[in-house]
Amino acid sequence: MALYQEWAAQIKTYNRNIRLTFVANILTQVGLGIFMVIYNFYIRELGYNELVNGKVIAMTSLATALILIPAGILSDKTGRKKLMLYGAVGTGLILFTRSIVESQSLLILFAFGTGLASAFIQVSIIPWLAENSKPEQRVHLFSIHFAVMTGANVIGSLLGGILTDLFGMMIPGLESIRYTLIIGSLLFMAALIPIMKLNENRQPRISASDTKEKTKGIPHKASFKIILLFAVAQLMIGFGAGLVIPYLNLYFADRFMASNSLIGLVISLGQGATAVAMIIGPMVVRRLGEVRAVVVLQMLSLPFLLLTAYTQNFWLAALGFLFRQALMNAGNPIQMSLMMSKVDDSMKGLANSVNQMVFNLGWAVMGPVSTGIVLKYGSYWGYATVFSITAGLYLVGSTYFFIVFKSMDKPKSVMVNSKPA
Numbered sequence: 001m002a003l004y005q006e007w008a009a010q011i012k013t014y015n016r017n018i019r020l021t022f023v024a025n026i027l028t029q030v031g032l033g034i035f036m037v038i039y040n041f042y043i044r045e046l047g048y049n050e051l052v053n054g055k056v057i058a059m060t061s062l063a064t065a066l067i068l069i070p071a072g073i074l075s076d077k078t079g080r081k082k083l084m085l086y087g088a089v090g091t092g093l094i095l096f097t098r099s100i101v102e103s104q105s106l107l108i109l110f111a112f113g114t115g116l117a118s119a120f121i122q123v124s125i126i127p128w129l130a131e132n133s134k135p136e137q138r139v140h141l142f143s144i145h146f147a148v149m150t151g152a153n154v155i156g157s158l159l160g161g162i163l164t165d166l167f168g169m170m171i172p173g174l175e176s177i178r179y180t181l182i183i184g185s186l187l188f189m190a191a192l193i194p195i196m197k198l199n200e201n202r203q204p205r206i207s208a209s210d211t212k213e214k215t216k217g218i219p220h221k222a223s224f225k226i227i228l229l230f231a232v233a234q235l236m237i238g239f240g241a242g243l244v245i246p247y248l249n250l251y252f253a254d255r256f257m258a259s260n261s262l263i264g265l266v267i268s269l270g271q272g273a274t275a276v277a278m279i280i281g282p283m284v285v286r287r288l289g290e291v292r293a294v295v296v297l298q299m300l301s302l303p304f305l306l307l308t309a310y311t312q313n314f315w316l317a318a319l320g321f322l323f324r325q326a327l328m329n330a331g332n333p334i335q336m337s338l339m340m341s342k343v344d345d346s347m348k349g350l351a352n353s354v355n356q357m358v359f360n361l362g363w364a365v366m367g368p369v370s371t372g373i374v375l376k377y378g379s380y381w382g383y384a385t386v387f388s389i390t391a392g393l394y395l396v397g398s399t400y401f402f403i404v405f406k407s408m409d410k411p412k413s414v415m416v417n418s419k420p421a
Helices: 002-012 016-045 050-078 080-098 104-131 135-168 173-189 192-196 208-214 220-256 260-288 290-310 314-330 332-342 345-408
Strands: none
Touching: 002 135, 016 050, 016 080, 016 104, 016 135, 016 173, 016 192, 016 220, 016 260, 050 080, 050 104, 050 220, 050 345, 080 104, 080 173, 080 192, 104 135, 104 332, 104 345, 135 173, 135 260, 135 332, 220 260, 220 314, 220 332, 220 345, 260 290, 260 314, 260 332, 290 314, 290 332, 290 345, 314 332, 332 345
16 A cells, blocks of 8 residues: 555656656557567568568667667757657558568568667657656656556557457468557557647756756766766676567477467566566665666576576466566666766767667677577577576676666665655
């Protein structure tokens, strides 16, 4: 009850822009959730092997990595709403086109386009939330933002598997997947409605608490240093994630011959567990501090990652996946809150774009590596190898994060203010 009252009090303080952003976020993430679960199977149904899947994922991530910094600078200069609007239009149309095209060259081309268009939303949403909130709200705000995003992915993952199986009872496999993907793209484009209702005021308005948080302004040189330090940590985590996260649906299908619906259910449960863990995140911050909370949560995920790597029992693999997913991702909103509090307002878009760029770079580089290892060593030792490499990269990244940022932990009495500002 105390936890509920804490969150209810926080949500009541959020303005109209934040609430509309949550609605837009839900619609885009449901649409993307459908794509995340089903698109790999679409490529496979077209008759292409895993290397094509790897190329598609790599090109999406590469495009995002290339455009994120220019998009972040553009977001800082021209406004968040405009970029989110362009990103939603472009991504929705490209996702719809990807549901129809069949040639390998077009699959790769439009995957690249997806990465370019979606970057405009990615770089803008975190700074937008930061600019529409006060510093003492942000740990809770980013936690609920990521929880809502993850929860919407749960719905998308479930819909992706269930709709495909339902359509499959009436029409051939390829067409059933295609109709599901089209539904996902239309849901994504529905986010245009709440985005158009956002009200952006480009005039800087700094509250007293913001001024105190910024400690009379954060020099650009100091902001650049913070951005770089965060980028190194995120790069190592991105390399690890790029080896396994895009292929979890194929992992369950190849190693355990699981159905689309069962895979969708497991991935959805993992995202649901992540949403719950993110909601509990502020409580962990109060006890440990922001930096230690991130490191402890990430370290606790490693045994479950290794369990998933080596077990031959489906339910143990699913259990390991659930806990790894929840623990590893629970620290994301805490990291975002920490980073947004340490950089100047004029560089928040750049900070977010650099952070996401290096993460996507990891996916772009490691995607083909992962599929190559699995093709060479098979569904057991191939996945066991890439999961083990990921565990090592996560360990190095978490250790680095602790060593570099441990001095930034605030006193526990001021870390999270759960009362309305």
